[in-house]
Amino acid sequence: MLIKIKNQKLKLALMLALPLALSACSDDEVEVIKEVEVIKEVEVIVEVPAPVPTPVDVSYEVTITNLTNAQPLSPAAVVLHADGNLFEVGMVPSVELEKMAEGGMNTGLLALGMASASGAGAIGPGASETISVKVQDITDAKLSITTMLVNTNDAFTGLNALDLSSLAAGDSWSTTAGVYDAGTEVNSEMAGTMPGPADGGEGFNPTRTDTGFVSMHPGVVTSDDGLTNSVLTVQHKFDNPAIHIMVTRTE
Structure with missing residues (x-):
């Protein structure tokens, strides 16, 4: 199972709680939690060239x-x-x-x-x-x-x-x-x-x-x-x- 998490606050809370959750969970639950993937958002900046002025x-x-x-x-x-x-x-x-x-x-x-x-x-x-x-x-x-x-x-x-x-x-x-x-x-x-x-x-x-x-x-x-x-x-x-x-x- 793949869970994508984009909310930053939720990501942080999950990352902090993950070690505790692993210690408290059963083996089956641990297997599920291990499949949780935290996806980092990547900001891409695209530079648009300035328009070429028309000769006057x-x-x-x-x-x-x-x-x-x-x-x-x-x-x-x-x-x-x-x-x-x-x-x-x-x-x-x-x-x-x-x-x-x-x-x-x-x-x-x-x-x-x-x-x-x-x-x-x-x-x-x-x-x-x-x-x-x-x-x-x-x-x-x-x-x-x-x-x-x-x-x-x-x-x-x-x-x-x-x-x-x-x-x-x-x-x-x-x-x-x-x-x-x-x-x-x-x-x-x-x-x-x-x-x-x-x-x-x-x-x-x-x-x-x-x-x-x-x-x-x-x-x-x-x-x-x-x-x-x-x-x-x-x-x-x-x-x-x-x-x-x-x-x-x-x-």
């Missing part, structure tokens, strides 16, 4: 407005990155930056980010373009923007490593940006050296012929101001700032 999209809209008189802008590169700088005054330019600043090619810079987006095409003087970029679960990314002034040798404008951590969904932030010189090609303004419509010449050239570091651009001289070899006119001059930028977090 974080999206931004970047609107770029060209403020120049006659300087089209190359397709803009909008890049979200974790740290570092795409460009900085005094820094030696990367090859990716050089290709953008001399020839308007932005694919190299786009590849440097954890998320990026390119403008659809050139942004003419007075025109604007809105570019959307999206990243998952990252609200403290750095935003950089670059675009070339194509009627120049290696002038570009943009925004470097803006911290987006304080920008909540629905918030907007705006600024203006000046013009930088990549320092990779001398500002000769000569025929055949600029890719824009004022010249239609060469874009990127791997040979570096200028200072070798990024600086603020001194501006173009033009043939109207006495640079006889220049194919640019006074129309191609630019003042700072060159662009207006608005950044909106949409989700």
Whole structure:
């Protein structure tokens, strides 16, 4: 006979009384009592893993407005990155930056980010373009923007490593940006050296012929101001700032 006892108080009482009961019982009764089994209850704890959160999209809209008189802008590169700088005054330019600043090619810079987006095409003087970029679960990314002034040798404008951590969904932030010189090609303004419509010449050239570091651009001289070899006119001059930028977090 098997008796299962789950009540703890009853178990204890039985265990204390068992020796006395055995001494007082007949042989037949002792045999029955010996078959009594006290079952210990075992508490089993099962750990349930926490649910895996669904990734959340974080999206931004970047609107770029060209403020120049006659300087089209190359397709803009909008890049979200974790740290570092795409460009900085005094820094030696990367090859990716050089290709953008001399020839308007932005694919190299786009590849440097954890998320990026390119403008659809050139942004003419007075025109604007809105570019959307999206990243998952990252609200403290750095935003950089670059675009070339194509009627120049290696002038570009943009925004470097803006911290987006304080920008909540629905918030907007705006600024203006000046013009930088990549320092990779001398500002000769000569025929055949600029890719824009004022010249239609060469874009990127791997040979570096200028200072070798990024600086603020001194501006173009033009043939109207006495640079006889220049194919640019006074129309191609630019003042700072060159662009207006608005950044909106949409989700």
